[in-house]
Amino acid sequence: MTQKSHHILIVDDARGIREPLGQYLRKQGFRTSLAENAIEARQLIEQAGIDLAILDIMMPGEDGLSLCRWMVANTNIPVIMLTAMADETDRIVGLELGADDYVVKPFNPRELLARIKAVLRRMPERQYQSDNNSFAGWTHQGARKWLNHVDGREVSLTTSENRLLAVFLQNPNTVLSRARLLDITAGREEKAFDRTIDNQIGRLRKKIEDDPKAPKLLITERGGGYVLAVETVVPC
Structure with missing residues (x-):
């Protein structure tokens, strides 16, 4: 796909x-x-074959978040x-909801262009095909953003949780730093205030751990890293 087709x-x-x-x-x-608003945006998304969306957070009616x-x-x-x-809090919330990046107003159009290109370059990777990878009784269905457990439990994942889990499943028993996880899943440099990965880890633990306060699957490592301490089974 060429740039012109995006x-x-x-x-x-704001016109x-x-x-x-x-x-x-x-x-x-x-x-x-x-x-100019979310109503028009939804109509275009359903009709126009959009490759990437730039959303203002502060809008009348339904906001960007x-x-x-x-x-x-x-x-x-x-x-x-x-x-x-x-709006630092809004930026963090947006990333936690699954946004790929953010640009602060007032912005340089060249900076936004660079971020657009970076996100589009990652599009083949953002699918994170790890369907039916199994670990600790769970089976991950990446395309559906879904987890199934052998005991019958079913858990839905947000897009950001789905990406993060897929990265761990591709790198089992490997310590991944917060900075690396941010770079892989969001393509941004780590910011001192940004606790997005920690928050996503916390939410994943609530969904896959028997006791999220004493995790045995997603383990914290000294120095700001995390590891999925399991063996994964990749379907043939």
């Missing part, structure tokens, strides 16, 4: 942002669609969030 959706209620940004990206060879949550649950479209400088 279709970018820009969702921002002075979405239209110039759309023009800039078109000059860079992308196709673009513009939406809510739209991001819906997209993560219902599509495989990567998301870059646009956030205000002071």
Whole structure:
């Protein structure tokens, strides 16, 4: 797929942002669609074959975080969030919901372009095909974002949890640093305030551990690393 075939959706209620940004990206060879609210965005997502979405967090009506949550649950479209400088909490929440990256307003269009290209380069990897890999009684169905246990339990995963678990299943009994996990699953440099991986680990533990407070599968290692301490079985 060439860069020119990539279709970018820009969702921002500020006309002075979405239209110039759309023009800039078109000059860079992308196709673009513009939406001023979540209602228009959902219609375009269902009709237009979107490859990547840029979502403003602060919008009247349904905000960007809510739209991001819906997209993560219902599509495989990567998301870059646009956030205000002071909205550190919103940035973290967006990443925890499954957004792929964020850009802080006011932003340099060249920086956003670089992040778009980086996310699109990772698209083949973001599927994390690890369907039917088994570990500790669980079977991971990556395409469905689902876990099944031999005792009958079934657990759904968010997109970010699904990616993270797939990375661990591809690297069992291997210590992975927080920085490496962030780079693999989100493609960003680690930020001092960013506890996204820790929060995702905590949520995964609640879903797969018998006692999340005394984990035996997802183990914390000194120096900020984690390891999936199990043997995995890959289907033939």
